[in-house]
Amino acid sequence: MDVMDFTMDGDEGEEEPSANTTFNNQRNHTMMQAGIVNNPTFNITQGGIHPMKKTKFSYDVSLDLPFPRNRNFTSRRTELEAIDIYFSGYAYGGAPIYAITGTGGVGKTQIALEYAYTRYAARRFTAIFWISTATEESIQGSFLEIMQQIIDEQARASWPEPFDYETIGMGLGVSGLIDGNGRISRDSDPSLIQSALFNWFKLPGNDKWLLIFDNADDLSFGVDKYFPNRGGYILVTSRRPEFSHCAEQANLDGLDEESATNLLLHLARLRSPTQNEIQQATEVVKKLGFLPLAITHAGCFIHEMNIPMKEYLRYYDNTFKEAQSKIPKVGWLYREDTAVTTWEISFAEIQKQDEQAAAILLTCGYLRCNNIPETLWGSEDGKYDPVFEIQRKFIF
Ligand SMILES: Nc1ncnc2c1ncn2[C@@H]1O[C@H](COP(=O)(O)OP(=O)(O)OP(=O)(O)O)[C@@H](O)[C@H]1O
Ligand SMILES: [Mg+2]
Helix, strand or coil, rough: CCCCCCCCCCCCCCCCCCCCCCCCCHHHHHHHHHCCCCCCCCCCCCCCCCCCCCCCCCCCCCCCCCCCCCCCCCHHCCCCHHHHHHHHHHHCCCCCEEECCCCCCCCCHHHHHHHHHHHCCCCCCCCEEEECCHHHHHHHHHHHHHHHHHHHHHHHHCCCCCCCCCHHHHCCCCCECCCCCEEEEECCCCCHHHHHHHHHHHCCCCCEEEEECCCCCCCCCCCCHHHCCCCEEEEEEECCCCCCCCCCCECCCCCHHHHHHHHHHHHCCCCCCHHHHHHHHHHHHHHHCCCCCHHHHHHHHHHHCCCCHHHHHHHHHHHHHCCCCEEEEEEEECCCCCHHHHHHHHHHHHHHHCHHHHHHHHHHHCCCCCCCCHHHHCCCCEEEEEHHHHHHHEEE
């Protein structure tokens, strides 16, 4: 646990921190473990953290995630436990970062969400915050929301003692940015919010927070500059496989066959399936590459259209795009996309970045997925011209 290198003796904050005294006495240690520092709050506005006055300072923040827990969540026990193992065994200093990577719809966000709900309930963390990481603006927007949550929680923790938002704002380093009702101005300079927030993350004893950076797919703006570097824990979800330099990276595959089949049967509302139906369901999930997004879509489709499992196989073979495009009317947790639109969006992005890569990918889509010979991609004179070569060999 991080400790401050000076004593907080409750003298109403008049003393300057001294370098040879310590905050790490047993009583405070126990209280900090419980998420409560009883003495004192900190002023983190003027180039450091200064004791202010005797009051409770709580690091416990109620859980307020942007998505509900998925009642159909299945499997992924090993993946969830792997995060615990990494976090608890981390011994390098700084905030450990665990990145779940994998293709769109494979279930990264769902794992992060399930992890947050279950580990918060188990008191593994005192605060868990969700950051929409799609763009810099969405990250800054999330930081502002988080700061607001911390202010609200601090006001709640002060009860029944009288409090005023000016003091809270000063203590949290956002004085001047909040109004008399404790609301942060939407026009606040994002860098001020970020620096106040990062100071909160570094407060002594505040070492059980978890930040979830969800959907960190755009790496062009340097997402890691938004990672605090000490105090708690960081979980990232991303379609990009480039996190291994700064994080423990776990590449996620589809669901296991049994869980995938059960999920499909459950969503299709086949409560007592026959052996035939189980077999057909297994065939469907295999065709869908065990991708939970596509399986969820198929299950909702079967239920909504009230068709037998074998009928879906026919739909799938004849009109795959149609069968996987329509957004179900109820129970759809995945934005406005389906597996098909997710792939279309990803493909359009690749095409934008590199025409040739898109052509290779498209061509691979026509070939059996394993053992694609390297010779396909090179021309006889050794020059690399995949589009030309493949068109020449397959004439399409
Ligand atoms: N373990 C699971 N159990 C049940 N359903 C799941 C599971 N994982 C994912 N799903 C279903 O698949 C959908 C897509 O999952 P999720 O949003 O986690 O994908 P993702 O990998 O984060 O995709 P993207 O890269 O597009 O953000 C979810 O909305 C949910 O319906
Ligand atoms: Mg996601």
